[in-house]
Amino acid sequence: MNVIPRDQHCISRKHISDGALKVMSRLRSQGHQAYLVGGAVRDLLLGGHPKDFDIATDATPEDVHGLFRNSRIIGRRFRIVHVRFGREIIEVTTFRGHHDNGDEDSPVKSGNHSRQSDKGLLLRDNVYGTLEEDAVRRDLSVNALYYDSGNFEVFDQVGGLSDLENRLIRVIGDPAQRYREDPVRMLRVVRFAARLGFDIENRTARAIPACAHLLGEIPPARLFDEFLKLFLSGHAAKTLEELLRYDLLGYLFDETGHILHRDDYALALVRAAMANTDQRIAQDKPVTPAFLLAALLWPVVKHTATHLENQGEPPMVAMHNAAQQTIGEACQQVSIPRRFSQPMREIWEFQLRLQRRQGKKSAELVDHRRFRAAYDFLLLREQAGEDTGGLGQWWTQFQELPMEERLQQAPTDGDKVGGRRRRRPRKRRNNAEK
Numbered sequence: 297m298n299v300i301p302r303d304q305h306c307i308s309r310k311h312i313s314d315g316a317l318k319v320m321s322r323l324r325s326q327g328h329q330a331y332l333v334g335g336a337v338r339d340l341l342l343g344g345h346p347k348d349f350d351i352a353t354d355a356t357p358e359d360v361h362g363l364f365r366n367s368r369i370i371g372r373r374f375r376i377v378h379v380r381f382g383r384e385i386i387e388v389t390t391f392r393g394h395h396d397n398g399d400e401d402s403p404v405k406s407g408n409h410s411r412q413s414d415k416g417l418l419l420r421d422n423v424y425g426t427l428e429e430d431a432v433r434r435d436l437s438v439n440a441l442y443y444d445s446g447n448f449e450v451f452d453q454v455g456g457l458s459d460l461e462n463r464l465i466r467v468i469g470d471p472a473q474r475y476r477e478d479p480v481r482m483l484r485v486v487r488f489a490a491r492l493g494f495d496i497e498n499r500t501a502r503a504i505p506a507c508a509h510l511l512g513e514i515p516p517a518r519l520f521d522e523f524l525k526l527f528l529s530g531h532a533a534k535t536l537e538e539l540l541r542y543d544l545l546g547y548l549f550d551e552t553g554h555i556l557h558r559d560d561y562a563l564a565l566v567r568a569a570m571a572n573t574d575q576r577i578a579q580d581k582p583v584t585p586a587f588l589l590a591a592l593l594w595p596v597v598k599h600t601a602t603h604l605e606n607q608g609e610p611p612m613v614a615m616h617n618a619a620q621q622t623i624g625e626a627c628q629q630v631s632i633p634r635r636f637s638q639p640m641r642e643i644w645e646f647q648l649r650l651q652r653r654q655g656k657k658s659a660e661l662v663d664h665r666r667f668r669a670a671y672d673f674l675l676l677r678e679q680a681g682e683d684t685g686g687l688g689q690w691w692t693q694f695q696e697l698p699m700e701e702r703l704q705q706a707p708t709d710g711d712k713v714g715g716r717r718r719r720r721p722r723k724r725r726n727n728a729e730k
């Protein structure tokens with residue numbers, strides 16, 4: 297174990313949240329060990345600001361829960377304790393030990409055990425152990441550094457510090473075995489590589505192709521959580537490229553994975569959606585998963601809708617049915633909550649409604665609560681190179697018109713409308729007066 301004293305690293309208590317410091321000092325005062333671990337230590341050593349603080353301890357979840365009134369035990373695969381301070385949640389995990397490959401008679405603390413499926417997948421991992429054992433159970437070397445807020449030392453059991461210096465993502469232990477235990481680690485590898493701008497170490501990368509199919513066994517709900525982390529952390533564009541490079545996107549969105557390999561427009565559209573999302577996050581603007589999902593699945597829904605139209609369904613009906621089918625199929629892989637799938641559907645259906653440029657109808661559309669997202673989506677399609685006949689520009693100018701002028705826009709032939717052309721209102725009024 298490599299121990300780095302306080303004067304040889306840059307972590308300062310100043311950058312650790314009060315909640316995390318409180319939890320650690322309380323645990324220590326009760327005779328327990330308590331360390332800051334995971335992403336927070338990694339990000340502090342890189343000079344960044346961690347977004348959340350995870351703590352590892354030798355106290356059991358019950359011990360921790362007993363010490364903090366503002367806490368609750370969660371999880372089944374891993375039992376962890378959430379300690380709440382206002383809006384901040386500190387995640388406290390008990391050191392994990394070596395597992396016993398399902399041999400439940402092994403001498404572990406009572407009631408705590410791990411279970412593996414016949415394929416090596418870890419179903420439960422609640423065997424408790426020491427810091428040394430805990431370190432090798434973590435996923436990446438750069439995520440397995442521990443900071444002791446009592447004596448300010450950093451512990452490095454698995455070479456995480458030198459990997460941080462060399463900017464390398466390395467799975468701890470034998471990568472194939474670690475991916476078999478938990479295939480989501482492959483997604484974590486590409487996510488952290490993209491987010492930190494690190495390279496993926498050779499063995500870590502080489503084991504991915506043979507293990508990738510194991511992602512098919514991950515429950516859709518967990519993949520949805522992972523989807524959010526992959527694409528809504530401000531590095532979606534880079535993450536997408538890594539997922540494509542390692543051929544992993546198809547394990548989240550099967551059809552999209554296929555289409556992006558052969559359709560440049562679809563690829564440009566998804567890339568543009570990712571870049572826009574990153575930009576909005578960088579500017580502290582709100583982002584919704586619905587918009588990104590709408591983009592990721594647009595090539596699929598469009599393809600299906602065209603197919604249904606060719607079979608004789610009217611465009612709106614075809615789009616409606618295609619949306620239903622596309623979302624249904626996607627949810628088999630990544631369970632998209634209804635609060636996101638509903639807006640996705642509306643964004644798609646809106647694309648057809650936006651094709652009609654007509655005064656009163658158009659004015660109503662602008663006031664629709666989904667208009668903004670649908671209009672942004674239209675611009676995205678154009679950004680990706682789709683020829684919509686100037687539709688985006690028409691809607692941009694239309695929104696700038698005063699209400700009175702909006703209502704007077706010509707019903708069709710929209711390209712000429714621009715902003716200024718009036719529909720001879722006076723003459724009509726005169727006619728009406730007669």
Ligand code: ATP
Binds near residue numbers: 350
């Ligand atoms: P972030 O900044 O995204 O929160 P993080 O490294 O803290 O990054 P978490 O998902 O919060 O990531 O996980 C906390 C820690 O738990 C990780 O740093 C890692 O040590 C460990 N961990 C998380 N997921 C796994 C996994 N699937 N297998 C092994 N260890 C894991």
Ligand code: MG
Binds near residue numbers: 334335336348349350
């Ligand atoms: Mg974290």
